[in-house]
Amino acid sequence: MKKRNKKSILTKQRRMTKRLMAEYIRTIGGNLWKSSFFTGTSSFSKDLYKEMSAPKVGDLVMEISTWKREPAINAVGFLVRRNYRISVVNRTWSIRTFEGKIINWKNCCFIKICSRLVNNGKQTID
Numbered sequence: 001m002k003k004r005n006k007k008s009i010l011t012k013q014r015r016m017t018k019r020l021m022a023e024y025i026r027t028i029g030g031n032l033w034k035s036s037f038f039t040g041t042s043s044f045s046k047d048l049y050k051e052m053s054a055p056k057v058g059d060l061v062m063e064i065s066t067w068k069r070e071p072a073i074n075a076v077g078f079l080v081r082r083n084y085r086i087s088v089v090n091r092t093w094s095i096r097t098f099e100g101k102i103i104n105w106k107n108c109c110f111i112k113i114c115s116r117l118v119n120n121g122k123q124t125i126d
Contacts, residue, residue, distance in 0.1 A: 018098040022072040029062045029076075029113045048114070055079050055112035061095060065108035074103055079110065 029052075036049040055061045056079065063075040077095035080102060093105040 015099070019071075019073045022076040022098055025060070025076050025113060026062050026072040029111065030064070032114065033064065033111050051114055052111045055082075055110050057081065060113040061093075061110045062113060063093075063095075063105060063108055063110050073097055073099060076113075077103070082110075 032048065033052055036045050036052060038045075059079050061077065061079045062072075063070065066075065074097060077097040079093065080096050081092075081094040083092045091107060091109075093108065093110055095103055095105070095110075097103060
């Protein structure tokens with residue numbers, strides 16, 4: 001029987017924490033995104049929609065085209081690069097996930113997770 005050292009157990013726990021955090025952010029972000037459509041004509045919902053629909057490089061974002069088909073750990077992260085000058089059909093996005101991987105997406109849609117909800121928008125997840 002193999003002995004587990006403390007370092008490998010801590011690494012596994014950190015990985016699980018990051019995955020759970022990504023799931024929570026996707027759930028909360030998805031609900032906020034939906035609520036921006038259904039709250040009528042209030043200025044809050046308009047401001048929320050404007051802020052979430054225009055992510056910038058460095059923002060915490062989530063991919064919403066595939067929604068639940070892609071694991072949250074691959075669909076939530078910090079926006080590294082975006083390119084959609086050519087056409088709407090050929091949009092490309094690159095995000096840095098909580099695990100530190102760079103994932104490239106094509107022909108999809110991202111929304112910004114409001115910085116007011118995530119530590120004032122600082123990239124502090126490690």
